Amino acid sequence: MQIAPKTNAAVSTDVVIFTIRAGRLSVLLVRRQNAPYAGLWSLPGGLVGEGEALEDSALRILLEKTGVQGVYLEQLYTFGQPGRDPRGRVLTVAYYALVPYDRLHVRGGVERLDWFPEDELPPLAFDHRQIVGMARRRLSGKLHYSTIALQFMPEAFTLSELQGVYETLLGERLDKRNFRKRLQALDCLEDTGKRYNGGNHRPARLYRAKSPGEVRIIR
Known part of the structure; x- marks a missing residue:
């Protein structure tokens, strides 16, 4: 019997927050303060806590990093390509959130936050551009068979x-x-x-x- 190799992979959650501003689909991004990719923009995300459910982790990270809460949240996909994080093996369970712009009150903090049109994103850290792209396709697809x-x-x-x-x-x-x-x-x-x-x-x-x-x- 073949024995699977051991791994010390960490698990994180990342969230694509969509809203519509001035008639354009937009994404909320965080400017990273620390390495790796210091100075680049990324999705709000972080490691899952010990004993913490995945969705609870995503909701906690949203609240801590952006102040956003009470939004529609849906699990998107698990991204686990080796090398996606230069610090080591990290699997991320991505979610996307939808929120009306008039209900969105983003809280400023240590990390800088800003909105970007989905089709004019700046260079992103990690594989976050891929995550945004998949979330955009999922959203467009669900328009045809859901509310x-x-x-x-x-x-x-x-x-x-x-x-x-x-x-x-x-x-x-x-x-x-x-x-x-x-x-x-x-x-x-x-x-x-x-x-x-x-x-x-x-x-x-x-x-x-x-x-x-x-x-x-x-x-």
């Missing part, structure tokens, strides 16, 4: 605002009539009874998600 886009919306929003989120994520314009027919079939929204008056146009109805914080899979 995940609602995680970007504020408490109340117009259908035009929701369509704008879909168009940002898909990178294409959508037919207004077909889009609203699809929403009606999903039965995921409810009318708040209020209207938004944004200028010269007729006031638009305001809607909210029927199940905020929940992503429903479309069969």
Whole structure:
């Protein structure tokens, strides 16, 4: 019987935090203060504590490094390519989080934080560009079979605002009539009874998600 080689691999979690700012999908990054890759940007991340569940680790790191909490969080993939961390063997379980920009209150601290458009990222430490790319593809794919886009919306929003989120994520314009027919079939929204008056146009109805914080899979 072949005996597996011993390993002293450490386990970490890294989180891709997505929001939509000024009509662009954006990612929250941390500028690293220490080696390796001091001065480069990276995803918020850190080692999993002894006896700590993976998701608990991701939520703790988000709170400690960014002040972000109460967001939609989903496990993405485990990255374990040898050499991905010059300090030694480290496996990272990556997550991605989605948050409406109006609910996001990032806390400043020792580490510098900043937002970058997903398609204009600076040089990233480790394999974090690969992680962001996979999270972006997962998000785009789930638009077609789930209600995940609602995680970007504020408490109340117009259908035009929701369509704008879909168009940002898909990178294409959508037919207004077909889009609203699809929403009606999903039965995921409810009318708040209020209207938004944004200028010269007729006031638009305001809607909210029927199940905020929940992503429903479309069969």
